[in-house]
Amino acid sequence: MSQDQYGRQDPQSQFQSPEQQQSDQIPHPGVTGQMDDQPDHGEESYRGSGRLTGKKAVVTGGDSGIGRAVAIAFAREGADVLIAYLPEEEEDARTTAQLVEKAGRKAVSVPGDIRDESHCASIVERAVSELGGIDVLVNNAAYQMAQPGGISDITTEQFDRVMKTNLYAMFWLSRAAVPHMRPGSTIINTASIQAYQSSPELLDYATTKAGIVAFTKALGAGLAEKGIRVNAVAPGPIWTPLIPATMGDDKVESFGEDTPLGRAGQPAELAPAYVFFASQESSYVTGEVLGVTGGQPLS
Template identity: 50%
Template sequence: METKNSEQFPKGFPKQHQNRQPGKESEMKPEPIYELEGYNDLGKKLLDKVAIITGGDSGIGRAVAIAFAKEGAKIVLVHLKENDDANKTREIIEKKGAECILLNGDIGSEEFCKQIVKTTIDKYKTIDILINNSGEQHEQKNLEDITTEQIRKTFNTNFFGAFFLTREAMPHLKQGASIINTTSVVAYRGSKTLIDYSCTKGALTTFTRSLAINLADKGIRVNAVAPGPIWTPLIVSSFDETKVSQFGSDTPLKRAGQPVEIAQAYVFLASRDSSYITGETIHVNGGDMVNC
């Protein structure tokens, strides 16, 4: 496995676009970096923990799933329809000697969320970690161009899916369990062309803070990770080829982040190393200062 330092991560990308969300990682040029020597090689902090990860087939979700597997967790990987990406992620995880099951469906469906929890409990009898990571976004230049269908669909995937799945999982979460939501830098600074997406991430941020207070007495921690520009299939399936080629260049570090560079934040929040942290957000955004 090749070792890379930060100077070796790519700055700028070839022009490209995919017409369907959430996009295929295997068709990206270059493919996102989801694993590197020296990243998340710390031990077995999550040994025998059962982790549900939505949007786990590619991008941030894939990197988190692999990082968790290396820490000894059993992975329940939830994805929409990109079966090739999901199968590749499972293959990587199993080669590391970890367990992984795939569940395919629409996270915005209450019934599917119930199925995720039932399948997990039937197989593993417990849920220790819940990662609400599924997401979609659709650019619109004007507010009046955001249709009712679009905003409902975006909220279903980005917020209601997290709400439904967390609600269904609650009866099975015990003291020491960890819930981690993937929010976004745009929840804090907004976005000119991703208005509804930013709203969903703002909702996830306040959900994180409120639920953390609600569950503190039960010993269940709730935190979030707020990515900046990270090189994932969602990017090439959301933006035109010119924006893709410039993606991340406006950060202080002058490049997009790679999934492997954010995965360790989830490991930290899921492990006992963060036992005194709840209701907080870790910002992994290349130096983009935000008001928290």
């Protein structure tokens, strides 16, 4: 990344386009270490300023990608962080936990599958017992698997997995967390550009992301009287392990090139949006969706 004497950077060249050169698709869910071109999570660049001092946060899918970037940013802003992740992502989760602890904050790691309602309840229970409460819930974990044939290639098993991971878990986690959240707490959901510009090969995933937008607006209105705000971040094409693990080589090669900025985004570029929604800086914002899409419109 290059910048001038005033700290200005060209957003088109701030990060280079990923150059994933693996001949074979890496296995789902994808581990950061398996990627030839690893994402930037803000490990070297994110600087906190105490905006979340003393907060207790839960981040699902916190092991890698956007979740890791959010965990790093939250910790450097002063929050203790619980990260939830699949057991097969243990290697990435350890790295994220170490980065949280390096920032001087407490890290709690909870492996398991959020398609299980009881596991979602246990995540919240662990946050309450080990962090001392829950001020910020980030529903970030998601499952996608691109199917070039669209609806004819999407099995009932896949559809069920996408719905359970992306929608049911968000519902279960939010319902379990709300009784423990005080006025000033926040819920932040990860939506997607797919909620607005849906791709046929991601039909099931796009359906859930549109549902997340509706859920965010309805829950935001419903919890306003409790002083709990609910918002969503809608990423565009972001370079994470999920991409080479769920897309064909041709899609990976051109990933993000169709955005106005001409490249895929990095997880580090998403984290400030989550910090904004988690902090008192957004105290008059609820039921909103913030797009971080490289210029693609949310319409």
